[in-house]
Amino acid sequence: MKKKDVINYINVFLFLLPALALFVGILIAPIMKSLYYSFFKWNGMGAMEFIGLKNYTELFTSKAIGFWKALGNACFLAALSVFIQLPISLGFALVLGRGIKGERPFLSIYFMPVLISTVVIGQLWLKIYNPDYGLLNSALWKLGLDSLAHTWLGDTKTALLAVFIPTLWQYVGYHMLLMYAGVKGVSPDIREAARIDGANESQVNRYIVIPVIKPILKVSVIFAVTGSLKSFDLIYVLTNGGPLHATEVPSTVMIEMLFQRNRYGMGSAIAVMMIILCFAFALLISWAFKERDIYGKK
Template identity: 55%
Template structure:
């Protein structure tokens, strides 16, 4: 048996393709990106080495700082509005007397649909002249509220985040729901027998037991918010006047529209570091709490 399992030829055959493709396509490009980020380079020719100059420029760039601010706002919305709402839904659906499967299935549908479709759809919902949202407001007698939601700076930012929050509520709900369902029912039964109300049970037993899952959800929505690209690209592409721009959109336009390859790479390295930093920070935060 051991001889069979240490067959070197088979080992190479089984392992090398995966190892090669992950290293070449996923791992090495990070280092290349880091190298690019130290160049002044328009994509043609070789580009000149300028050290950390791009990063120095980056921290003084108000357009960049604004894009970071937008993504942090989005992260805050996801964590403090979307997640509590998903948690509420998860606990309610897990305890509902009928229709459990239907709700689970229905809430989850938007998650699997392409962001391009979601984006196009919401663009039409928000449309200033013929959109669904304005039609709804008209019917409610609130015509004076109807406006071009994505076309003006004051509404565009919030309106471009709402579809993403809408799309992923079901995702977080399902993960938390699976967590609730996997908890041993004995705890709940014991608490209910002792006369605890369902709300008390939720806060004292279900939610504390859910902590590992909550960590997953918080990490996912935070990292997802910091990296967000697709939906903003489809909906507004950062406009009007950069009011909905997030770092990944700024990176993309810097590289592929203005051909500032070095500067764009510096933004991409910033995104990686930001994600890494927050992941470590969250790990730390949740560990501290477990000790208490």
């Protein structure tokens, strides 16, 4: 290797070093530390006892921990996000991206919930769902639909769905904004050409706009799925995983293990599993969105 090349490599390394140090210090090191702790039985304070993979074995086999149920709930939320939340966001983005009257105010209004603190949103929806004076039950009573009035967050059958609705309400604007940016990026010339060829508005959206914004749709799906897998704040405020663990998700189980049961090893094992699952789903979604030819090959 020439001396000049070596100097170049050193220069590149030196320039990358600050970013690399931040990346390792902030992202890689905590993950590695969690992985390390996950092999121990530790209450967070006293001596640590190495137990190998026992935390993982217990995580997947113990009914008392209920990790499978929590994971199932997170996947259910992810499915609702992808098949309900994102289509709504896409619909808004396509309509607003067309340049309708009042485009800007609508954009701001739909985006507003994203700016509000999740705890505030949680408190707001707690009041809406309150079985005694909540807006929802009051509206049902006023409409004479007393039989539909319900303890929405207290019934194992409705709690998970009741938790999802505020999530949808909060993040629909976020995904809409991402997609709106994509829709606005579609060249007016392509739209015009399609119209000249006789395509109506829905055909333009279906055959021109949506394929063009596919990379943004991929990002939205990844955000929606990984966001659901690690969802925590709204659930913590609204139900804290209850009633009867009906709204438990991996994050709430992790918090219970770490801070209520003092099982730092098990909590770390859950954290590691969440990281692995988020990466796996992100890779799976990226693979699913890859362009393929008619024979299914890239």
